[in-house]
Amino acid sequence: MRYEDKILELIVTSNEHLTAEQLFFKLKETYPGVVLATVYNNLGSLYKSGKIRKISLDGCPDRFDKNTKHDHLVCRRCGSVSDVYLADFTAAIEEQTGIAIDSYDLNISYLCPDCKNKEKNHQN
Ligand SMILES: [Zn+2]
Ligand SMILES: [Zn+2]
Incomplete structure (x- = not known):
């Protein structure tokens, strides 16, 4: 499975509104070699293609969410x-x-x- 699919799955199946860093640690459980930059890149393209939502609040890191x-x-x-x-x-x-x-x-x-x-x- 490509990282992007796995990241999307983590976001869609979670109610936690995960940050890039939290997603990175979850992804590491399956893919120990993954680097944070990869997570950011994939989040960027998932967001651009409208598959996920981003929650930006003052003083908090961006959080990512399912697009329902x-x-x-x-x-x-x-x-x-x-x-x-x-x-x-x-x-x-x-x-x-x-x-x-x-x-x-x-x-x-x-x-x-x-x-x-x-x-x-x-x-x-
Ligand atoms: Zn509170
Ligand atoms: Zn939400």
Whole structure:
């Protein structure tokens, strides 16, 4: 299997929104000789061909995601990303703006359960 296929498989079967480095370590389990530059190159071409999504957030390394239509809950404290499946707003956006759009990224800010717990413990 080519690296690109394996990387795509790792992304599609994961809900973790992996960074290039995390993908590199997973890939190393199967291909000990792989180098990080190869992972970056393959991620670049997968992204360019529209097979994967990229999540870019301030202060976080890029994360990669399957290309099915969904949106993201992003923890404002730790930056963890969870999937949320909402209605597709493409038609509503196009209707309101009169412009054909390619895609949109909806990142919903919240406090994840882990951080919420930490905050609670901190207050007690
Ligand atoms: Zn959090
Ligand atoms: Zn996602």
